[in-house]
Amino acid sequence: MGVAVIGGGTMGQGIAYVFAAAGVPTTVVEPESARADVLVGTLADRARTGAERGRLDRAAADALPGLLTVVSSVDALASGLELVVESVPEVPALKREVLAAAEKREPRLLATNTSSISIDALAAGLARPADFLGMHFFNPVWSLPLVEVVRGAATAEAAVVSARAHAAAIGKESIVVRDVPGFATSRLDNIAAFEAMRMLEEGVAEAEDIDKAAVLAYGHPIGPLRLSDVVGLDVRLDIARHLSTVYGERYAPPALLERMVAEGRLGRKTGQGFYDWT
Structure with a gap:
């Protein structure tokens, strides 16, 4: 049923790119119209460059724009997506607000792309913390092969397994760490x-x-x-x-x-x- 990425900044674009490049229908939530208007074109250009350099299959590059959808709000996301990754700036209050809205769309797995904020602190406001964890991607996402999966105190084992499966599906290796400041x-x-x-x-x-x-x-x-x-x-x-x-x-x-x-x-x-x- 696809995935969604909330935030069309540098990291959000990179995360959306690797999922779409792997053939996964991907929705990006980006409220800033100037950024939203060029997002698909920017990632299509990146895909063409990847194909020219032999880093991406030509067919995957051609298909990538058709797999991307941009919406202006979390409320516009489909209900029941396989995965929603929040990738807004590293401001705890903003992340909590966005995650609470995303949880209402009932994704099977909800993740935050954070490099330092406590997963437990972000989970405190969620109704289903067992289905929430950290998926820390690295910039540039299309080049660096690691996803750091961060397990919170309430995170279910099934959520960890699912996160690692999603990482593997886009060609990434994963490590699992517990929720300590700065992770590993x-x-x-x-x-x-x-x-x-x-x-x-x-x-x-x-x-x-x-x-x-x-x-x-x-x-x-x-x-x-x-x-x-x-x-x-x-x-x-x-x-x-x-x-x-x-x-x-x-x-x-x-x-x-x-x-x-x-x-x-x-x-x-x-x-x-x-x-x-x-």
Whole structure:
């Protein structure tokens, strides 16, 4: 019966893309008309590029636009979908509001794409927390092969099995972690990113050389500063502020990060971050 993704931002688009590319009818909820109007075309262009590079079957690329539907509100979603993934900004109150509305559409599985917010805290306002969990995707979703499945205290085993099956159906590997702040991947990823930012602040090396060290010495596919630009420095800052309330000073936002976000240099999406993306 298909899936739905709530939120047509960077992550929401990526999640919608991988499901549609796998042949799954996918509905995206995006209330902002300017973004909604171009969403299908943007993902169709991505599919064509993927086919040209041999990363996506040509037939799948051609079929992808026809599998995508964009609606302006959660209330417009069909009832009883197999899976609904919420992917709105990392603001707990907003997520709780969106999840409560999504649950009323009675999906078989309800998931949140969060990198740091407690699954139990988000589940507290739901009528069926057993059918709710975290499905943490990674940016760019079409390239990175992992989905982190986060089990809340009330999450049923059947929900975990279902989430892993959905991940496998779109060609992703999955890991299962319990609901602790930052889960597994965000704690690892962000501690490296924040340390790289502090090294840049201290003049240890230029951004390109810090990233090159991570790529060449440790086999990372992308350096922590370039990855931060891709993720969004505003997203990094939100995560830092949240994790520092739990784990203390080691996750405190670097002053450089605070300053760049205040100046509107958010990374790739604004054209300027640690790198020039224009």
